[in-house]
Amino acid sequence: MWQGESYWLVRVVFQRGLALLYLLAFLVAANQFRPLAGEDGLLPLEWYVDGVSFRERPSLFYLVPTDRAIGITAWIGVALSALALVGVPYWLPTDLATPASMVLWATLWILYLSFVNAGQTFYGYGWESMLCETGFLAIFLGSGPVAPPFVVIVLLQWVLFRNMFGAGLIKLRGDDCWRDLTALDYHYETQPIPNPVSWFAHHLPDRFHRVETFGNHVLELLIPFLYFAPQPLSALAGLATIGFQGWLVVTGNFAWLNALTIVLAIPTFSDGVLASVLPISAPATAPTPLYLEAAAILLAVLVIALSVRPVKNMLSERQLMNTAFDPLHLVNTYGAFGSVTRDRYEVVVEGTTEDEISPETEWQSYRFKGKPTDPERRPPQVAPYHLRLDWQLWFAAMSPSPRRSPWFLRFLVTLLEADDETLDLLAEDPFDGERPTHVRAIRYRYRYTTPEERAASGRWWSRERVGTYVHPVTLEELRGRGPRSR
Structure with missing residues (x-):
């Protein structure tokens, strides 16, 4: 760890934030999946089953393609997310806390992956893959009094880096309006679902739009390299990212893209930083169990291997946005609004x-x-x-x-x-x-x-x-x- 930093409190805050987003995502699935992609949906479930193999897009609904299975799965996801949100694994004895946590987070990942892979066009958004990738890494964070594996903290920072840096690169390579700093003259009016502040943001002075567009480039292309720096630089980079995402929350409706990015910024902090602003402090932690350390190392090897294609894509002149390179959405490429609609x-x-x-x-x-x-x-x-x-x-x-x-x-x-x-x-x-x-x-x-x-x-x-x-x-x-x- 950097200079003896600890991350127990970071893990607790991160897990609560991720659990809340899982809860929201499963509620959306419970309310919307059946009319959109269910048995008789706008994109029927049979189109998914007939169109791909299980190996290409694995999902529980490939095996049980019914609306009843969709409803049961969604509400089980809601219930399990609620258990994760209140921190049930932390209530268990030390030797059971981490195994129970791993089972809980693994189940959430499998359930949500089933919706993403079967949802077709209605689940074709970058934040779906990002939630799957983040949720998979959360399996290996542990629980109870044991310290989280530091390598998993770094892997979460790697997700955040690819999210932000990929978005910055695709903007520079994409629309001219990002390079001449006029993109935000149009964005607030033409974004998918404007919110109550969007109208006011659109009518801010042109000079302000130029400054915030330039600031967007700084925050997406330069700041991400500091995520991996020692404290307090890492925390300052995370804080800048949270502020940036907060502005996007205030001025638009981007589902949970910004909220998930904020949650991913939490691992840029340390317990010492969080304890200075939160009313709680981290307890004395027990050593990370050997089996969890070993699993985290194997996880890192897997992520490094699967990162090759996303990194090549990110550095390519023909960069793709929001693409999964494996059927489990383990390591993906991100990037949004490479082009901005004028009308x-x-x-x-x-x-x-x-x-x-x-x-x-x-x-x-x-x-x-x-x-x-x-x-x-x-x-x-x-x-x-x-x-x-x-x-x-x-x-x-x-x-x-x-x-x-x-x-x-x-x-x-x-x-x-x-x-x-x-x-x-x-x-x-x-x-x-x-x-x-x-x-x-x-x-x-x-x-x-x-x-x-x-x-x-x-x-x-x-x-x-x-x-x-x-x-x-x-x-x-x-x-x-x-x-x-x-």
Whole structure:
């Protein structure tokens, strides 16, 4: 350890933070996985089972592809996360604490990996792989009065480094706006799900946006090298990272990406640093058990071997973002927003109960929990909760048609059927559970109102129609497009 530093308190705080994120992730799975990727989901579970081998994407749901198994697994994950959150392994006798902790964290990892590998597009985010990778390393931290293996602390710092440095590199290599420092002129308006502060951040002076874009480069490209430095440099680097992620939390809704990065920054501290700011101190620790030290060394060898491809990718001119190089998501490559969209497009889904469509037909909009629909609605705060449908609608709107979003027409079918589980994913069903006769999807370009416009109209957004995404259709017409329409 650096200059005799200890990490017992670091482990306790880290495990509590990770357990909380696991709890949130399993709650999201319990509420959303079945309508999105279950037996009759928008991307049905059978598509996963038929499309890959178990070896390629292992999951419990490959073996038991049922909604019942999904529900049981999600709620078991919630329960086990709660046990980890309150620190149940620490209540056990010393000789049982670490084995129990390893079993608990290993079970959480296996359960969540099952959702990630079977979730298809709706689980194709970088923070899913990062939670799997971090959760796997947590298995080897130990529990009770024994000291955690220092090598695992370093491996957690290595995850944080790849997360931050990879994001910095992909920005420099990607969009010109990151190099000319104009990226944040657009980001707050065009990010997937803006929050209540995003409008205000967007209207900050251009000079501020230049300074914060430059600061982004410093924090992602230079600061990460200090994670491995002795104290207090490591802690200062971790503190800078937490402050940076905190600003992203305040100004956007990025699911648990920022929260997980903050949790990963905890191992940059030491017990001495944490004890100076927390109302508790670390007790005298017992030596790390030999079997745990041996397991940690084997783990380090595995991570080094699996890091070769992610590091090559990170240093490549054709760097991929948010990619797993092994089916267990053990060592991944990260990086987000290599390109920044200049215009914000939204798909607004509407329905009607009229039997015949005419120019006078009255259409009513479905409202979503996170993404903009009503220009007068203030952007909501939803993170660290993850609204998976809303995120995919943001991606879908980038294209003028649903050809690249094979789930979208199935989504329209569920609306025409007034499917309860799908409607639960929405903020408002304008038909109160009744079936509409027709639905359609209109594509708009959205922009934030200026301060003057908002003062006059009360609107947060201004929008203009740019096209029809899906023309008015009935349930029979969609079902006639093929057996997989639903």
